[in-house]
Amino acid sequence: MSPVLQSLSTELADAVESAGRAVVAIHARRRIPASGVHWRPGVVVATHHTISRDENITVTLPDGTTAPASLAGRDPSTDLAVLKLAGQSIPTASLRPDAPPKVGELVIALGRPGPSLTASWGVVSGVDGPWRTWQGGEIDSLLRLDLAIYDGFSGGPLIDAAGRVLGINTSALARGIPVTIPVATVERVVTELLERGTIRRAYLGIGTQPVRVPESLARRLDLKGEVALLIVSLEPGGPADRDGLLLGDVLLELGGAAVSDPVDVLAKLGGDRVGKPLAVRVIRGGQVKTLQVTPGERPMSRAA
Amino acid sequence: MTAPVTAGLARELAAAVDQLRRVTVQVRTRGAATGAGVLWDGGGSEGRGLVITNAHVVRGDQATIELSDGTGTRARVVARDVKRDLAALEFELCRELVSAVVRDSPPLRVGEVVIAIGHPGGLGGAATLGIVHRVENAGEGRPPRWIRADVRLAPGFSGGPLADTTGRLVGVNTMMQGGLALAIPAVAVEAWVRRSHALVVS
Numbered sequence: 001m002s003p004v005l006q007s008l009s010t011e012l013a014d015a016v017e018s019a020g021r022a023v024v025a026i027h028a029r030r031r032i033p034a035s036g037v038h039w040r041p042g043v044v045v046a047t048h049h050t051i052s053r054d055e056n057i058t059v060t061l062p063d064g065t066t067a068p069a070s071l072a073g074r075d076p077s078t079d080l081a082v083l084k085l086a087g088q089s090i091p092t093a094s095l096r097p098d099a100p101p102k103v104g105e106l107v108i109a110l111g112r113p114g115p116s117l118t119a120s121w122g123v124v125s126g127v128d129g130p131w132r133t134w135q136g137g138e139i140d141s142l143l144r145l146d147l148a149i150y151d152g153f154s155g156g157p158l159i160d161a162a163g164r165v166l167g168i169n170t171s172a173l174a175r176g177i178p179v180t181i182p183v184a185t186v187e188r189v190v191t192e193l194l195e196r197g198t199i200r201r202a203y204l205g206i207g208t209q210p211v212r213v214p215e216s217l218a219r220r221l222d223l224k225g226e227v228a229l230l231i232v233s234l235e236p237g238g239p240a241d242r243d244g245l246l247l248g249d250v251l252l253e254l255g256g257a258a259v260s261d262p263v264d265v266l267a268k269l270g271g272d273r274v275g276k277p278l279a280v281r282v283i284r285g286g287q288v289k290t291l292q293v294t295p296g297e298r299p300m301s302r303a304a
Numbered sequence: 305m306t307a308p309v310t311a312g313l314a315r316e317l318a319a320a321v322d323q324l325r326r327v328t329v330q331v332r333t334r335g336a337a338t339g340a341g342v343l344w345d346g347g348g349s350e351g352r353g354l355v356i357t358n359a360h361v362v363r364g365d366q367a368t369i370e371l372s373d374g375t376g377t378r379a380r381v382v383a384r385d386v387k388r389d390l391a392a393l394e395f396e397l398c399r400e401l402v403s404a405v406v407r408d409s410p411p412l413r414v415g416e417v418v419i420a421i422g423h424p425g426g427l428g429g430a431a432t433l434g435i436v437h438r439v440e441n442a443g444e445g446r447p448p449r450w451i452r453a454d455v456r457l458a459p460g461f462s463g464g465p466l467a468d469t470t471g472r473l474v475g476v477n478t479m480m481q482g483g484l485a486l487a488i489p490a491v492a493v494e495a496w497v498r499r500s501h502a503l504v505v506s
Contacts, residue, residue: 012415016414
């Protein structure tokens with residue numbers, strides 16, 4: 001007899017079955033459908049990168065029926081999208097917002113790339129603090145997974161052995177490496193997308209690259225940091241261009257903080273910075289110059 | 305720190321694998337280890353045993369099978385279906401052997417733990433553990449074509465058993481596709497054996 005092994009098997013199948021009742025298939029791209037989670041009554045969460053059209057979206061419910069859904073908003077920076085589903089009585093996902101997963105915890109990734117539910121298992125391979133995606137999205141914690149990725153993985157939930165949702169899986173935020181967007185981040189983005197349809201982010205309209213400041217220049221100008229950011233692109237008519245930044249300026253400080261990585265710039269450009277002037281220190285023509293720039297609101301799918 | 309659940313799990317898993325190894329054979333064609341097979345009938349109808357494997361594991365009409373106790377014996381291909389990738393091998397029994405038990409019911413559930421046994425690189429009776437990835441919706445009166453499992457299989461697993469935690473056969477491992485294992489459902493194999501073996505015997 002195998003009481004433990006069989007119980008494990010039954011519990012995992014039970015967890016899959018109960019969590020699977022809130023997992024739907026989303027038809028919003030060619031060929032294979034993507035997955036989504038019925039997060040709040042009438043609200044389905046999916047991944048932005050698997051939704052290639054804004055209209056004519058349908059979902060396949062766990063009972064196999066198809067229903068129309070409308071796009072309420074999307075956030076490329078966290079790869080999340082929110083859909084509205086009217087008049088359906090399927091259960092919502094049971095969430096685990098507290099007790100973050102631990103490294104080594106047994107987890108299951110669910111998907112529904114069509115009428116049938118799919119699952120792969122593995123362990124949480126890494127848990128780290130807050131991180132910022134390459135498009136500037138703020139994610140509360142970095143959850144890395146050791147499990148097989150398959151069709152329908154993105155947009156599906158990561159669940160624990162009790163069937164509670166730990167977050168939304170995506171393979172598009174970290175160069176194909178599977179990560180989970182934690183419940184707290186999903187909650188925050190869903191609320192904002194339902195209210196405004198987009199995630200408000202400030203932007204300057206610059207592209208930067210780290211450069212080493214020549215030692216002689218650093219000494220002459222009495223600079224502390226060795227590395228600063230060279231402005232390598234400037235959006236014509238963008239906030240930085242309008243406020244007088246030039247191509248070739250070397251960015252030393254933004255809003256009173258030294259910058260040595262493009263991520264440092266993103267960190268200063270939260271949604272609350274739109275329209276509020278920031279002090280900027282740059283090296284221009286061998287001299288340090290201080291200017292003021294007022295970040296604008298970032299249009300969809302633009303970087304810093 | 306003690307870990308009673310994990311320790312129990314390890315013990316039970318070892319026992320289940322041990323039991324499954326007894327119904328798993330290694331298949332060799334022209335001296336080369338080509339895959340695994342399931343001991344379908346070791347009960348000896350007329351002193352003969354029956355092994356089921358993949359058609360791609362046995363290319364000719366002769367093969368050698370090696371039982372879990374290491375004894376080798378010659379076997380003859382009595383049925384082959386390239387489309388279904390199944391082959392039946394018959395061999396002389398010198399003693400009664402345990403046969404695989406097919407799980408007819410209950411139906412497989414997504415998330416259930418499954419065990420695969422095979423001989424990757426000629427390594428005897430290797431085991432891997434995974435879960436059922438997807439259970440295809442069966443067509444009208446037809447069993448699903450594949451069982452998909454989140455189990456990592458190496459080439460030597462072909463033709464070997466995919467079993468549940470009680471050791472009952474749920475499928476015959478056939479290939480990997482997109483990181484997932486594809487197994488022919490045991491129920492479909494059973495129906496095939498009944499049909500094709502009847503032809504051979506009569």
